[in-house]
Amino acid sequence: MIEVDFDAHERSRWAGRAQAYRRSFGRLCAYPAEALLDAAAVRAGRRVLDGPGGRVAVTLWPSPHPPLQRLWGEALDAAGVAPPTDLPRLAPGRDFPRTGPGVTGLLSTAGLVDAGCATLSWTHxxxxxxxxxxxxxxxxxxxxxVQRQEPAVRARIRREYDRLTAGCRDADGMLALPTAALLGSATVE
Structure with missing residues (x-):
């Protein structure tokens, strides 16, 4: 693992990629938004994070990954590409299990009360x-x-992606794979 400023890394990786995000991951990330707002009890006149009784809610992808997110690792494996060991990661002391109990523990450790976590599941x-x-x-x-690979390797990953997704398409050709998000919520004491 390379020590990097994780926030700065993430901001630089996303810079200038809004169109591609909107086209690909944006719809996936938008799916749990309504449940997130409900869990935070967001409505007119409701305090959120501004004092005792305010609600906090978070969503994140679980680990182990559901089939939709697992697809990427499967495509790399099938193409013979090993994920690099130097990808930026959270420092071990800041990381936590991406499970219901892990999210609940994170919220509780932060001093919040009535912490809980639900799993939202859907077909993307x-x-x-x-x-x-x-x-x-x-x-x-x-x-x-993908971007670190030579063009021939990128093409091989894409071929494996196409092969792996061929059996996951509806009659209209749309990809349809199960996925999930963890929805954690808690109250400011």
Whole structure:
């Protein structure tokens, strides 16, 4: 693991990639937004994070990964590409299990009360070219891995992606894979 400012790394990786994000990962990330706002009890006149009784809510991707997110590792494996060991990661002291109990523990450790976590599950539908557009544009860790490869290796990863997703498409050609997000919430004491 390389020591980096994780926040600065993430900001630099996302800079200038809004169009590709909107085309690919944006719809996936938007899905749990309504449940997130409900969990935070966001409504007119409701205090959120501004004092005792305010609600906090977070969403994040679980680990182990659901099939939609697992697809990227499977495509790399099938293409014979090992993920680099130097990808930026959170420092071990700041990391936590990406599970319901892990999120609940994180919120409780932060001093919040009535912490809990639910799993939201759904089938994500996307045009296969749109779903590929995120990594092809360098978005997320998979995008960083793809962009580090020579053009022939990128093409091999794309061929494996197409092969792996062929059996996951609806009659209209849309990719349809199960996914999930963890929805944690708690109250400011």
């Amino acid at each position: 539908r996307a045009d296969p070219d749109d779903w590929w557009a995120g990594p092809a544009a360098g978005i997320s860790a998979i995008g960083l891995v």
